[in-house]
Amino acid sequence: MRRTKADAEATRQKILNAAERVFYAKGVSNTTLEEVAKAAGVTRGAIYWHFANKTDLFLALYDAVPLPQEDMIAREIETEASDTLAIVESATVDWLETLARDEQRQRILAIMLRCDYDSDMSAVLVRQKEIDERHDAVLELAFARALERGQLQANWTPASAARALRWLMMGLCTEWLLFGRRFDLAAEGRDALKRLFTSFRTIQPAESAA
The missing domain is CATH 1.10.10.60 (Homeodomain-like)
Incomplete structure (x- = not known):
């Protein structure tokens, strides 16, 4: 047939x-x-x-569920909205909340974190590098716009802010997935991101009394 x-x-x-x-x-x-x-x-x-x-099969599985970098790239963080940092923070919080309730996404990300990337799996690292570079470029653009608008503190560069955010996200996800989900990913992640973004933001001067 x-x-x-x-x-x-x-x-x-x-x-x-x-x-x-x-x-x-x-x-x-x-x-x-x-x-x-x-x-x-x-x-x-x-x-x-x-x-x-097997590498080809693994790459197909890799593509089956969007990962943090791809999800965040899809966000409209380069729009003309007045609060660029709020857009980035909202995108990252949304992604953590999605991960916390999506078991398939959890399994695939855990598989990636546990994988031994030997010579047979080197193609996966190449793919990851490409995604990281695209992701960082979009984030750096968003933080550059925040800097231009006076929203990003001068002691942060767009590149350093993008790296700090990526390291926080990957650290949270890695610890949660590989060490027994010992904390509330959505709640703890939201709090950690709020603290990080507070450090990004400029302190707006209080309005003078009329």
Whole structure:
């Protein structure tokens, strides 16, 4: 019986779902394509029909759920809104709140954090570097606009502010995902971001009494 495009896409999604489960349980390096095929209920040939190798499968899984950098790039932080810092802060808070309730996103990010990026997985690091560079460029533009508008304190440069924000976000997510979710990610993250953005903001002079 001839396979339709919908059949092929359904098989591909079954493989991705199985890879997510097995990679999360065993780690990428310790998982074989035979194990993924068994979990998906397909043959190894079906996997090779859709994916060249395990790295290709991992990259497809990587692309299946937007990660912090991609989510934040999608935000309109380069708009002409009056409070640029508020746009960036809101985008990061929203992303943490989404992560806190989205179990699939949690699994995929945890898989990435646990992965041993040896020579076979070096393509993933290349992809991550590209995303980081795009993300940092957009954030630096937003912080540069905040600086131009007198919103960013002079002791912060756009580049240093972008790096500090990325380090805070990755630190929060890494500790939460890899060490037992020991704190409320959304609440603690919101508070940490508020403190960081307070340090970014210029102190507006009080209006003189009439």
